[in-house]
Amino acid sequence: MAPTTRRTSFPKVLIEKDSDSEQSSSDEEQEEEEMLVEEENRVAENVKIKKLEVGFVGNSKGKTPITLSLQKVCKVCKKPGHEAGFKGATYIDCPMKPCFLCKTPGHTTLNCPHRVSTEHGVVPAPRRKTTKPLEYVFERQLRHAIPLIKPKCVIPDQVHCAVIRYHSRRVTSLEFHPTKNNILLSGDKKGQIGVWDFEKVYEKVVYGTIHSCLVNTMKFNPRNDCMVYSASSDGTISCTDLETGISSSPMNLNPDGWQGPNTWKMLYGMDVNCEKGLVLVADNFGFLHLVDMRSNHRNGDAVLIHKKGSKVVGIHCNPLQPDILLTCGNDHYARIWDLRRLEAGSSLCNLEHKRVVNSAYFSPISGNKILTTSQDNRLRIWDSIFGNMESPSREIVHSHDFNRHLTPFKAEWDPKDSSESLAVVGRYISENFNGAALHPIDFIDISTGQLVAEVMDPNITTISPVNKLHPRDDILATGSSRSLFIWKPRERAEPIEEKDERKIIVYGKAEKKRGKKKGDDSDESDDDGFSKLKKPKSKQTEWKLARCSKKG
């Protein structure tokens, strides 16, 4: 049989035969075969072809040897002549594909005009002059509250402490305690919720029975900061007492258990409307549900707020007007609603995106701006909800690709920034930092698109999609894979001493494994994290061990 390989699926191993006794059954196949041969010949000049005799076929008289050509092809497009992948700590794109960063064809990430170097590329959306009365009111009444001169921002750029492999699955959500400055809550893919005092580092609790899968959002009860609401893909909202770990379920959308994927409801976006005493939560079928905080029971019927059957991933109540609601989801829209007259199709505004919208947040102080993160690798900013909402005020190209194995990236405002221009978001594509492929966490001035800072640590080689800035202190919390990190400004972060187990705690299986043969690791003890090329992933969590193993 002749190989019936399609051109688009060029094989890594070709079976060549010396005899051409068999003809292709169709012209198309023949043509394809010719193209393959042509390509092979062309590439043979550049790429070494190893030939390997593996056996014999044919009749008993003259056995014809099968020769395998191990020809190097691009793992992305399966075509020869180039190769995509890591060269050391630098990733080489496949030139046949559109740019991995801005998604436009004609160039690769390496020479993309939007490549993060000193600044992000900004695509200014057309800013139409409007004479809307609301915008006028905004200019008169609100603009003065926003300082024109931006305050100097302090970037938490050094890891202060960490718990490695704190969770048994990847971290999906983070939340700072509203009053206790040192408490960080973290939810994971398994449904566990961690409570960590990051100043006492070892003081941590993991509640493992609150949910059975992904903790998508956590919000504190504004009237009782000991209680936290959590929305999960198990279809429940839980209300948990952080002191005791005892939780109740004010809502369970899957009371009959698993009846198949078509009926299983999952809860994603959630927020609290303190004025009305409501918890608002949305599901994967496009519906919004309300829970009364006093009675801890459902309030009214579900309302369809996004395309039926599509996932609603984000809900945010306006900080100044809690009845104004911002939602976003898989139907490629962020939508603004008025809670006082909420019904299907009654949105005040629909903000169109090219792909799924991972998050949409009002600005934290005035509530007048909107920042969205979309899977088309763009952050979008609307400068005034009273202004022209037809198109965003700015689009910032930023690498935060969708990847089914990662928690979706969400750009988050700095709640302390009075100018409402600083946002933090993890970066997907890695950069070669002194020979290590690292995925930094970016601080972006969303009023200009400028990259204010990119923070990274040689020990964190995993992508950090979950980030939260502290409501009062200059602290950044990061969830990266199963680990948590607390960042502080370099001048204020206590340097982590070698052998310092007070600041970096390592949990998990690999530690035990490595612990047994700790002595064997002595030959790695000169590993400073920057000394090699792209470090193996397994090195990520060897932080403490790498430091501890430095002796003398």
Add this chain to the structure above:
DNA sequence: AAGCTATGACTCC
């Protein structure tokens, strides 16, 4: 050390 797999959006037919 290579291979497996958890898993989701999107496109195509």
Add this chain to the structure above:
DNA sequence: TGGAGTCCCTAGCT
């Protein structure tokens, strides 16, 4: 409309 197939930088385990 829905099912099958595809997919570029994952992370962790065997």
